[in-house]
Amino acid sequence: MKCLFIAAALALVSLPTFAGEAQTFAFGEPAPASKATRTVNVVLKDIAFEPGNLEVKAGETVRFVLVNEGKLPHEFNLGDKAMHAEHQKEMVAMQGKLFTGGMNHEGMDHGQMMNNSQAMDHGGGHGHAGGNTVLVMPGQRGELTWTFRKSAPIEFACNVPGHYQAGMVGALTIE
Template sequence: MTGQALAHGDMHGKAPAAKKEQKEWGIAGDAKSVNRTITLVMDDAMRFTPNAITVKQGETIRFVVQNKGKLMHEMVIGTRAELDAHAAMMVKFPNMEHDEPYMAHVSAGKKSNLIWTFNKAGEFDFACLIAGHYQAGMTGKITVAAR
């Protein structure tokens, strides 16, 4: 997590800067390297559809993250430990700004793109970390199959 502290709402609708920082769950991808597109729907029932995704190690995925709800939602990719820690911070500081290439913040009725390269095999997670959403079960799994 970065030390940014802008208002959470100030960044919505803006594309995150593509920081090429290697994470345990991969690295920011480039549009020209996309292997396939996966549409992910978020709703006010605090669910993702689909909530389980399988990709191959090395694949670059364009997630089209669609918010069919009336509330702001987001998709944040990470490990369970990272998401747990970030969710706890969001409860304490609900207006905390976070803007990383593994996050997509989507206003009600809108959609956004998130491009990510899964260059490490393993089991990873994604979630909406808006206060209360994660706690209500707005989570999913990403399985990255080894080459």
């Protein structure tokens, strides 16, 4: 089963690229790495992040360097609980399509889907759409740079099916 999941994830990141735009959220928006005022290293392990919680300041632009030391694909997704719940539904739907013979883009709002070291974008107002998610394959590295605008109760999480529920989520405090 693990091999099947990895194959599905690889198929997902190898799909063609579609144009998409990053969005702004109440808690901030994506930024170019050159604007970062601080770099935070985050290790993605199988069903855990190190560190387990993060703190940033309102107005700060942070470059997250993500290293997947696990044996499974993982994502680093910024959002509130509701955004994560909605994104998890999308991930389960995509996983089902991958396991049943390929991705059908009809009826799904897909934007840009990039390689394992960049943000993936599926369209819509959450999830990968706003450049707030990076999928990182095992042994790979990814980056996400974000400007935090104001305090909001958000989390960083892996929304690969089952990972959030198994505890792959941490609080991100914006001071």
